[in-house]
Amino acid sequence: MTNQAFPAIAHLLRAHTVVEERLSGELSAVHGLSLKELLLLMFLEKAPASRLSRVELARCMHTSASTITRQAAPLEKRGLVGRDVDARDARLSYVVLTPTGQQLVEDARATFERSSSTFFRDRWTDDEIAGLSELLGRLTVSLPGSLI
Amino acid sequence: MTNQAFPAIAHLLRAHTVVEERLSGELSAVHGLSLKELLLLMFLEKAPASRLSRVELARCMHTSASTITRQAAPLEKRGLVGRDVDARDARLSYVVLTPTGQQLVEDARATFERSSSTFFRDRWTDDEIAGLSELLGRLTVSLPGSLI
DNA sequence: GCGAATTACTTCCGTTTGCAAGCTTTATAT
């Protein structure tokens, strides 16, 4: 039998490039958000009390702490997130979703969902889409950062 | 029925992040190549006469022409690629794989394949891997830049 | 208790990227 892992990963890389291209364009045009900014807001929305510390966010986003610092700054300026301090541990500074940010996430999620469905417009059954979702989910099942 | 497109795309984005993290690390450590550099070399390897013009490369990689110019420069300095001119059209400058580059691609592809298989080590059947590959391939079937 | 190690966060620096502008060469229209 042949090793199918390589073509699967190669297709994954290519599919991501194409998906990110289209999603980024739509989100930026409609809501003025980059894809990564929306993902950050979505992680906050999913978190308890709509807030996460910066290192927790970094783990969710699989990125560095310095990137979170710089990604959150413009969102804070726009009033989409706020900054909370921890009474017990003064090192922690939470990023918290504001009502404005919550509203924007809901709107942008609709754009995300609509744009996502366009990738499957032709020649896809619901079972195939669900199957792809299940397989991709299994690929990262033990790692942090799931939005589902 | 529920809309499964969103979770499928969300899982795709996350899987890509994790895959790129591990692949980049291994390729960089073992061969001193970034993932994108290897993909560029692989597109050359697959092309007729192991060469492509810079705009053709840009289309394969889904990136801009200026990025190709800058990505090819260090590879040329390392002797992995060369530069050809077109006798008919002086605007074209081809990027061509050298024997040294060809050898490095073969070595790095082995690393790529070995690393790819680690993502499926546990709880994956050959049919499931092939199924994932087929579904991801169909997602971008009409677009340029396939390595398969 | 108290110094040392660890953690959280920010800032600095080098790298990578896309877009816009520019240059050169080729194609097109009249």
Add this chain to the structure above:
DNA sequence: ATATAAAGCTTGCAAACGGAAGTAATTCGC
């Protein structure tokens, strides 16, 4: 034939990123 448009490539500029280093606060070891 010539002016205009288009294509291919490169460079300048600004934005985004990771890692290293720095600062402040907490925890650990004894």
